[in-house]
Amino acid sequence: MKFTKMHGLGNSYIYVDGFHHEIPKEEQLKNTAIRVANPYTGIGSDGMILILPSNTADIRMRVFNNDGSEAKNCGNGLRCVSKYVYEASIVRSNTFTIETLGGIVTAEVHPKENGHVDEVTVDMGIPALERAAIPMRGNDDELVINERISFGEEVHALTAVSMGNPHAVLFSDHLDTAHVQTVGPLIEQATIFPEGTNVEFIQMKTEQEIDFAVWERGSGITQACGTGACAAVVAAVLNEKSKKDEEVTVHLPGGDLYITWSSENDHVWMRGKAATICSGEFCL
Numbered sequence: 001m002k003f004t005k006m007h008g009l010g011n012s013y014i015y016v017d018g019f020h021h022e023i024p025k026e027e028q029l030k031n032t033a034i035r036v037a038n039p040y041t042g043i044g045s046d047g048m049i050l051i052l053p054s055n056t057a058d059i060r061m062r063v064f065n066n067d068g069s070e071a072k073n074c075g076n077g078l079r080c081v082s083k084y085v086y087e088a089s090i091v092r093s094n095t096f097t098i099e100t101l102g103g104i105v106t107a108e109v110h111p112k113e114n115g116h117v118d119e120v121t122v123d124m125g126i127p128a129l130e131r132a133a134i135p136m137r138g139n140d141d142e143l144v145i146n147e148r149i150s151f152g153e154e155v156h157a158l159t160a161v162s163m164g165n166p167h168a169v170l171f172s173d174h175l176d177t178a179h180v181q182t183v184g185p186l187i188e189q190a191t192i193f194p195e196g197t198n199v200e201f202i203q204m205k206t207e208q209e210i211d212f213a214v215w216e217r218g219s220g221i222t223q224a225c226g227t228g229a230c231a232a233v234v235a236a237v238l239n240e241k242s243k244k245d246e247e248v249t250v251h252l253p254g255g256d257l258y259i260t261w262s263s264e265n266d267h268v269w270m271r272g273k274a275a276t277i278c279s280g281e282f283c284l
Contacts, residue, residue, distance in 0.1 A: 001284050003036070004084065005043060005277040008076030010223025010254025012045045012277065013063075015080065018052040019090050024284065033064035036282055043282060046219050049077050051084060057097035057104045059085055065218030073102035073164035075226015075257075079120040079274040082107040086117050102164020117274065124227070124268040127234045127261075128162040136160055137192045145238050146171075151186050158187070159235040163268065166197040166217070167231035171239070175203050175213045177221070184215025198225060202232045207242045210250045223254030230268045233259040 002021040003014045014036045016023050024032045033048040035041070047065045054060035061081050063071040078098060085091045086109045095108045106123040132140035144160035158168045168187050172179075184199045196217045203211040212232055214225040229250040236242035244263040249256055257272040 001032070001282045002279070003043070003282055004279045005045065006080040006084065006275060007254075007277060008079045008224060008226060008272060008274050009252055009257065011074075011076040011225065012223075013047050013049045013074075013077055013080065014043055014045045014282070015049050015051060015084060017084070017088065018050055020088070023050055023052075028284070029062075029064060030068035030070075032284065034066065034068045037066035046216070046222050047071075049074070049081065051081055051090075054099040057099035058091055059096070060099040063100070065216070067218045069218040070101065071165060071218065073100045073105075073227050075122065075124065075163070075228070075230060075270055076224050076272075076274075078105060078107060078122050078226065079270075079272055082109050082120045082122070083117040083274040083276070086111065087115065100164060102162075105164075119271065119273050121269060121271045122226075124163055124230050124270050126266045127231070127268055129160070129234075129238075131160070134160045134162050134166045134197070135194055136166070136197075137194065143238075145235075149192065151190050154183070154186065156183065156187065159238055160197075161231040161234045161238075163227040163230045163234075165227055166193060166195060167200055167228055167235075168193070168197045169200045169202060169232055169235035171235075171241075172201050172203050175201055175211055177213070180213050180215055180221060184221070188215060188217050198228055198231075200225070200228045200232050200235075202236070204236065204241050205251075208246055208248050210236065210242075210248060212250050212252050214252075224252040224257070226257060226270055226272065229257040230259055230270055234261055234268060237261055
């Protein structure tokens with residue numbers, strides 16, 4: 001299987017080009033994602049992403065976590081896919097659409113004079129806030145904003161946001177990796193989230209600056225989560241810690257993302273870098 005390994009702020013995936021190369025059969029995808037993600041016997045990554053033709057958009061993206069589960073969306077993956085399809089001339093325009101399980105999004109690449117793309121802006125769409133859309137058990141139309149919820153013997157205040165995939169955002173005065181490792185899986189696998197959830201831990205530095213750590217559903221601690229950074233800014237606005245229309249810098253372990261929640265159409269915009277690591281062949 002021919003592949004390209006790319007990363008968005010350290011959030012790395014194995015990308016397979018379904019336009020030009022053969023991809024594994026459907027029944028092999030879960031196991032292939034697990035194998036390529038293994039750093040000891042595979043390539044090493046947070047998962048595998050397929051770049052495919054689409055009937056409803058310019059291209060289609062399928063995301064598999066390192067445990068083989070399929071994700072609805074991936075912000076860092078969107079930027080890397082955008083870089084790949086533009087540089088490979090799969091798309092010709094600087095602006096195009098990408099189909100994901102979480103919906104269709106619009107991406108804009110910012111190519112240099114040599115045609116290489118280092119930075120991409122993605123219109124991540126309108127965040128969904130109702131419990132039913134997260135999805136989260138309870139009153140379907142209810143919003144979850146700084147709500148104190150029991151998880152076993154622990155109680156945590158969280159704000160729930162869907163960016164095409166579920167997020168539980170917790171505010172903290174100090175980001176502690178050990179805390180992320182214990183609380184993250186506790187909330188990810190809680191029965192209140194029937195499909196599981198990503199868990200973000202954020203510390204407000206100013207209204208326009210956030211420190212960020214994440215426990216990703218199906219992957220654990222990662223260097224970056226684009227949809228999580230978007231959810232963090234939405235949660236900050238909902239909790240009156242930030243304002244709409246103001247660009248917020250989110251400091252992730254792998255680098256910075258720049259997020260704006262627009263009041264004009266309620267869309268969330270994400271701007272950040274994407275990079276190619278290597279290309280090769282993986283023996284199936």
